[in-house]
Amino acid sequence: MAVKSIEELFIHELSDIYSAEKQLTKALPRLARAAEAPELVAAFELHLEETQGQIERIDQVVEVLDIKLKRIKCAAMEGLVEEGKEVIDSIEAGALRDAALIGGAQKVEHYEIAAYGTLCALAKQLGYTEALALLKETLAEEKSTDEKLTLLAEGGGNQRAAQEAA
Template sequence: MEISHFKDMYLAELQELVSVEDQLAEALLRMAAAASHPALKNALVDHHAETIAQKDRLVAILNQHGVDPAAHVDQAMEALIRETRKMLGILEGDDLRDAGLIASAQKLEHYEIAAYGSAAALAGQLDLRNDQAMLHASLEEEKAADALLTEIAKGEVNPDALAA
């Protein structure tokens, strides 16, 4: 597919984000099932619900623009999730697995932060203020999820993994 207009590039970015959220929603449930620390398990489950809401926001934006939300598959997210599965398969012990889960989850979150930040900036350039506000809300949720994972890692999971 060739893109020749700025707005089309923006809409393609949103379609990619729908794919990101779809893939992440599934991965978060698998990650929560693998987690042993209650705070980590809860954070992953809570972020799953937030991920569904973020996808719904994206679909609403794309519907307003008359664009099919499911037109793209984000290959970068596929690769990040594949790496997460690989990591979980080689880590031994609950504490070490939880530390690996956080490291992997933060890679996923950082990718989303970059994607939402870019999409919000594109919306701003297009003077699509409602879109921009919705994308910024998701961006802030992603930043908060990342901060919570850092807090759980520093306060509970990593010290336990180090002591194991």
Template sequence: MARQTLEDLFIHDLSDIYSAEKQLTRALGKLARAATNEQLSQAFETHLQETHGQVERIDKVVEMCGIRLKRMKCAAMEGLIEEGQELIEELEKGPILDAGLIGAAQKVEHYEIAAYGTLCALGKQLGREDAVKLLHQTLEEEKATDQKLSQFAEKVGNPQAKKG
């Protein structure tokens, strides 16, 4: 389906982030198991639960808007997850891997922040205020997760990696 209208673009972008979130639900458990630091592992587990809620929120947006998502695979998320997997395969368990996992997770968060920000802007243009409220809620969760990761990296992860 060609993206010829703003509505087409909204559906495409919503389909893309839906795929991204689904992929992320499969990857976060791996990150949690790979992390050495218990707080970091728990943060990944917490974000996994949050991500399930975000998928449900997208389902609500789809229902509210009366649209049908396209079956697609988010190539960007696939690449970001692959980068995280490479870290897990290449680095020994420990503080250096943890620092790398934090960076990989922040790349994911930044992608999601951009995606949800775009969806909110498109939704506003289309007059889909109810959908925008739900999408904005997810946007704020993604920003909060990014901030938590930054704080963890600065206070715990990177100092431990420097020692190690």
């Protein structure tokens, strides 16, 4: 990756999060099937719909700026998806697995929040006003999803996991 300008950095970061979102569209259905609590299943299914919209927004950014994404694979998301598979394989279905899935999903959200925050800062610096608005919309969705996951954990998910293990 020989990035030599802020514009090239923006394209690289956008390409990376595009790969991350694509990987996530494959992982979310698996997470939904592995979850037991109906509200967690619904959260994963809703986030899949949002993620598809976020990919469409990235496509809009590409179109608005008349740029071409690089073909790269987001190694960070690849690792986070792998962690999710390990949770599914190593923890029996139930409240404990749900608690672990929520934690893993929040790791994903925190990564995405950081990535979109960076892209917003770069877009602002570059004067990409239209792209910035699209990226801010996605950033807000990622933050909202993180908050919903926190509420699921604190609203009984972690307590059920502790009681199940006792």
